[in-house]
Amino acid sequence: MDFWYEFASTYSYPAAMRVEALAAARGVAVTWRPFLLGPIFVAQGWRDSPFNIYPAKGRYMWRDMERICASMGLPLVRPDPFPQHSLLTARIALVLGDDERPAFSRKVYRAEFGEGRPIAEPATLAPILDGLGLDADDVLVRAQNPDNKERLKLQSARAIEIGLPGAPCLVTVDGEVFWGNDRLEDGLDWALRR
Amino acid sequence: MDFWYEFASTYSYPAAMRVEALAAARGVAVTWRPFLLGPIFVAQGWRDSPFNIYPAKGRYMWRDMERICASMGLPLVRPDPFPQHSLLTARIALVLGDDERPAFSRKVYRAEFGEGRPIAEPATLAPILDGLGLDADDVLVRAQNPDNKERLKLQSARAIEIGLPGAPCLVTVDGEVFWGNDRLEDGLDWALRR
Numbered sequence: 001m002d003f004w005y006e007f008a009s010t011y012s013y014p015a016a017m018r019v020e021a022l023a024a025a026r027g028v029a030v031t032w033r034p035f036l037l038g039p040i041f042v043a044q045g046w047r048d049s050p051f052n053i054y055p056a057k058g059r060y061m062w063r064d065m066e067r068i069c070a071s072m073g074l075p076l077v078r079p080d081p082f083p084q085h086s087l088l089t090a091r092i093a094l095v096l097g098d099d100e101r102p103a104f105s106r107k108v109y110r111a112e113f114g115e116g117r118p119i120a121e122p123a124t125l126a127p128i129l130d131g132l133g134l135d136a137d138d139v140l141v142r143a144q145n146p147d148n149k150e151r152l153k154l155q156s157a158r159a160i161e162i163g164l165p166g167a168p169c170l171v172t173v174d175g176e177v178f179w180g181n182d183r184l185e186d187g188l189d190w191a192l193r194r
Numbered sequence: 195m196d197f198w199y200e201f202a203s204t205y206s207y208p209a210a211m212r213v214e215a216l217a218a219a220r221g222v223a224v225t226w227r228p229f230l231l232g233p234i235f236v237a238q239g240w241r242d243s244p245f246n247i248y249p250a251k252g253r254y255m256w257r258d259m260e261r262i263c264a265s266m267g268l269p270l271v272r273p274d275p276f277p278q279h280s281l282l283t284a285r286i287a288l289v290l291g292d293d294e295r296p297a298f299s300r301k302v303y304r305a306e307f308g309e310g311r312p313i314a315e316p317a318t319l320a321p322i323l324d325g326l327g328l329d330a331d332d333v334l335v336r337a338q339n340p341d342n343k344e345r346l347k348l349q350s351a352r353a354i355e356i357g358l359p360g361a362p363c364l365v366t367v368d369g370e371v372f373w374g375n376d377r378l379e380d381g382l383d384w385a386l387r388r
Binding site: 040043044054056057059060063064067160163164165176177178179180182183186190 | 234237238248250251253254257258261354357358359370371373374376377380384
């Protein structure tokens with residue numbers, strides 16, 4: 001099944017840290033699919049994160065994130081500004097191989113929400129790539145290649161086609177969508193029903 | 195702890211059907227607090243349910259409700275129109291005793307989302323009250339009493355003060371809010387930590 005995630009999305013952080021162990025425990029294979037929520041938000045008339053537009057939702061989300069991260073032993077620092085610009089990171093994640101993407105993505109989330117570092121900056125991203133044994137300069141060039149930019153646009157358009165209401169989402173091979181960090185188990189269990 | 199719910203809210207239906215057994219299994223006492231989401235939505239600039247305003251959210255929610263209700267063995271019929279006007283029902287629920295409110299509320303949810311019946315109509319509500327051994331005529335008069343109307347306004351204002359982002363919510367005695375049918379277990383488990 002597919003794990004759809006957005007680097008600027010708060011709840012994608014604990015989900016990214018949980019999903020592989022949950023999938024492995026069930027013997028389910030998961031493909032990581034980074035996408036951009038921006039076009040989905042714009043289609044709904046939002047020019048900012050709904051957590052900023054709607055203060056009650058935002059206050060609730062940050063307190064909820066504190067509880068979730070505490071229960072998982074994860075650090076939590078609010079990125080400033082929030083949300084972070086996630087375009088470059090998403091392009092990098094997409095240009096990596098399916099086997100490299102999860103580790104890179106988790107390290108980005110850790111830098112962003114665990115340490116409050118700016119994820120739009122190559123200065124944040126290059127050391128993460130180097131740390132994974134990748135050639136950061138080469139990856140950054142390939143990430144900004146027109147073909148890869150177009151691929152991310154298509155992937156984000158596909159997210160709209162599927163009807164993803166937000167991030168993170170698990171999507172089963174039979175097209176069921178499970179939205180939210182708190183629905184990972186339900187999504188993976190659905191896959192087991194087949 | 196407090197179970198805050200809105201009769202027009204879809205996810206409040208499975209939550210209302212689940213919460214008492216979950217609470218009893220943990221030895222946690224729960225007070226049912228009906229409130230109106232309308233003022234919260236208006237404060238966010240919404241004149242309709244966000245599930246109607248944002249089609250991707252709406253489509254996702256209805257499919258999710260189908261899955262949840264199927265897994266619980268609950269019937270699901272989409273009320274028409276959606277959302278239903280919940281003012282009268284909320285007033286009735288509030289004027290009832292704490293011990294009468296849960297059973298009344300579950301029967302209303304069953305009529306609304308299980309059978310598609312109009313919950314703004316005394317013709318739907320009176321037989322439910324009678325079936326619970328209550329005097330429907332007397333309850334309807336007391337529900338429309340100015341004091342009770344004011345009490346519902348205050349209860350809904352309290353929901354805004356607490357910062358409820360939607361319905362259903364569990365609120366612990368130490369002020370933690372857990373939003374959503376899928377967070378009932380987390381909310382009740384939090385109460386046990388004390």
